[in-house]
Amino acid sequence: MHAVNEPDEIKKKVEECHGAVEVTYPIEVKYCGNCSMPIEYCEYYAEYDKCKEWLAKNYPEDYEKLMLREVEEAAGASAGGMDSDRKRQKRGGKGMLRAKKDNEDDNELKCVRLSCTTRGKNKRVTLVAGLAAFKIDLRAAAKFFGTKFACGSSVSGDKEIVIQGDVKDDLLEVIPDKWPEVPRDAIDDCGESKKRGQS
Amino acid sequence: MFKKFEEKDSISSIQQLKSSVQKGIRTKLLEAYPKLETHIDLILPKKDSYRIAKCHDHIELLLNGTGEQVFFRHRDGPWMPTLRLLHKFPYFVTMQQVDKGAIRFVLSGANVMCPGLTSPGACMTPAEKGTVVAIMAEGKEHALAIGLLTLSTEDILKINKGIGIETYHFLNDGLWKAKPVK
Numbered sequence: 001m002h003a004v005n006e007p008d009e010i011k012k013k014v015e016e017c018h019g020a021v022e023v024t025y026p027i028e029v030k031y032c033g034n035c036s037m038p039i040e041y042c043e044y045y046a047e048y049d050k051c052k053e054w055l056a057k058n059y060p061e062d063y064e065k066l067m068l069r070e071v072e073e074a075a076g077a078s079a080g081g082m083d084s085d086r087k088r089q090k091r092g093g094k095g096m097l098r099a100k101k102d103n104e105d106d107n108e109l110k111c112v113r114l115s116c117t118t119r120g121k122n123k124r125v126t127l128v129a130g131l132a133a134f135k136i137d138l139r140a141a142a143k144f145f146g147t148k149f150a151c152g153s154s155v156s157g158d159k160e161i162v163i164q165g166d167v168k169d170d171l172l173e174v175i176p177d178k179w180p181e182v183p184r185d186a187i188d189d190c191g192e193s194k195k196r197g198q199s
Numbered sequence: 200m201f202k203k204f205e206e207k208d209s210i211s212s213i214q215q216l217k218s219s220v221q222k223g224i225r226t227k228l229l230e231a232y233p234k235l236e237t238h239i240d241l242i243l244p245k246k247d248s249y250r251i252a253k254c255h256d257h258i259e260l261l262l263n264g265t266g267e268q269v270f271f272r273h274r275d276g277p278w279m280p281t282l283r284l285l286h287k288f289p290y291f292v293t294m295q296q297v298d299k300g301a302i303r304f305v306l307s308g309a310n311v312m313c314p315g316l317t318s319p320g321a322c323m324t325p326a327e328k329g330t331v332v333a334i335m336a337e338g339k340e341h342a343l344a345i346g347l348l349t350l351s352t353e354d355i356l357k358i359n360k361g362i363g364i365e366t367y368h369f370l371n372d373g374l375w376k377a378k379p380v381k
Binding site for chain 1: 286288306
């Protein structure tokens with residue numbers, strides 16, 4: 001059912017794309033560190049300026065090429081008038097991507113919150129929230145707490161670790177020891193949590 | 200299709216594949232993309248065990264041994280390569296080139312309209328309706344999207360109106376952003 005092209009045609013196309021150079025596979029494509037697309041598509045990204053910055057830092061040669069091309073294009077546009085524009089179809093609508101407002105992670109305070117709740121009548125559990133903000137693997141952390149305190153420990157919900165037993169005071173010591181990137185000041189003792197522990 | 204795809208929420212289960220099923224998929228892929236034969240061992244090594252991630256909306260992703268997404272499909276549709284794979288081996292999928300003006304629309308997930316394929320900057324390779332195509336762009340080297348022809352290329356030329364390629368996967372959508380699954 002899938003139509004197959006003539007081999008020549010494909011070859012021609014590939015040659016067009018890669019300047020008739022012998023290609024070895026897999027092809028390595030340079031991806032932009034800012035928008036993650038191949039660098040030739042950066043100009044369609046909302047934060048093109050940031051992409052440029054990134055490019056200048058990481059691939060200076062490509063950046064220079066890009067600059068050269070832009071200058072040429074600008075010169076061509078002013079000299080040739082609207083010639084190139086006229087040929088093309090115009091399209092309406094708002095095609096441009098908007099910059100997304102995903103500053104949530106940045107706005108989230110970088111602090112680890114410890115709290116205690118009771119589970120049942122006489123059992124205590126410790127909740128640790130906010131470790132994810134430090135790019136710590138929660139599952140590994142839960143496992144670590146479990147072995148450290150010899151108790152049950154699990155990741156509950158999204159960004160919270162539940163440790164069985166009241167180990168809040170120990171945690172204040174253990175966390176900065178284990179992860180030096182978490183400063184002691186960033187650990188917040190929230191005391192008794194009103195929220196009932198998840199059963 | 201992958202506009203609202205999010206790795207964390209959209210993948211509901213991951214399965215290890217039986218070797219018989221793996222073979223089935225391999226032959227299916229080779230049937231669909233005969234030109235893949237030279238490099239399929241690079242993409243899906245024979246000894247490797249692949250996994251399938253079942254996602255919402257009847258989407259399935261084929262993961263190779265390292266957990267990278269290599270192919271995807273919708274319901275019982277054809278397997279389509281992900282863009283990351285296509286960038287590495289661009290030759291095995293039929294290419295259709297759109298003109299410059301269409302790029303920004305395709306990059307925000309729009310289907311490709313016929314005029315975008317017939318205007319001066321564009322270029323089509325003849326293909327039947329329902330073919331998996333790589334959407335290239337005027338003046339660009341790499342593919343920017345993957346889709347399915349909803350009309351044959353002849354019809355596109357003739358009708359020159361409405362949707363010509365249904366876009367399935369484009370740069371910077373959810374699947375593009377998804378990281379290799381552990």
